[in-house]
Amino acid sequence: MNNVHMKWERAFLIVFFGNYIINNVIAGIVSLIPSNGGGLWTLQYNLYVLLAAITVGVVTWWYSRRAPLQTLQSGIIFGVTGFVVSVLTTLVSGMSSVLAQTGSLSQLVQVLPRFGPFLWNWSTLYLLGFWVIPAALFGWWMQKKMRKPMMSNPMMHQAHAPMTSEVM
Numbered sequence: 001m002n003n004v005h006m007k008w009e010r011a012f013l014i015v016f017f018g019n020y021i022i023n024n025v026i027a028g029i030v031s032l033i034p035s036n037g038g039g040l041w042t043l044q045y046n047l048y049v050l051l052a053a054i055t056v057g058v059v060t061w062w063y064s065r066r067a068p069l070q071t072l073q074s075g076i077i078f079g080v081t082g083f084v085v086s087v088l089t090t091l092v093s094g095m096s097s098v099l100a101q102t103g104s105l106s107q108l109v110q111v112l113p114r115f116g117p118f119l120w121n122w123s124t125l126y127l128l129g130f131w132v133i134p135a136a137l138f139g140w141w142m143q144k145k146m147r148k149p150m151m152s153n154p155m156m157h158q159a160h161a162p163m164t165s166e167v168m
Helices: 008-030 043-064 072-102 105-109 111-119 122-147
Strands: none
Touching: 008 043, 008 072, 043 072, 043 122, 072 105, 072 111, 072 122, 105 111
């Protein structure tokens, strides 16, 4: 983990902002497409996953543009951070909405046992995929890009003769 250079505060803020964009802006855009049925294989849902993955790629680039070293490992860590923040945001917003609607702590406690089965769903796997895959691909691409040998200038390879000072 020594090779991973991350500023966690910045990562959390950017991931949270990306999660907001995905859950509000992207969801709002794809809601304009008529849905013909339910399930995971509708045009609306697939477009949502595609636009979310593109958004994660842009968010990863935004975070990584100031990172001193971008690798596959740091991309995966950033993607997993996005997934965890997204799941925790869902939990907190679900709990706060139950508390706001009912005003009852006993109703709030009943949310927790229902959250496990909510996570055990195909949509959670898609969530993991559209956060981790684009971030990992970006990290891999940046790592590969940094390893390419740079074009060299033939003038740079000349033997440097020691400089002598001549007195005129």
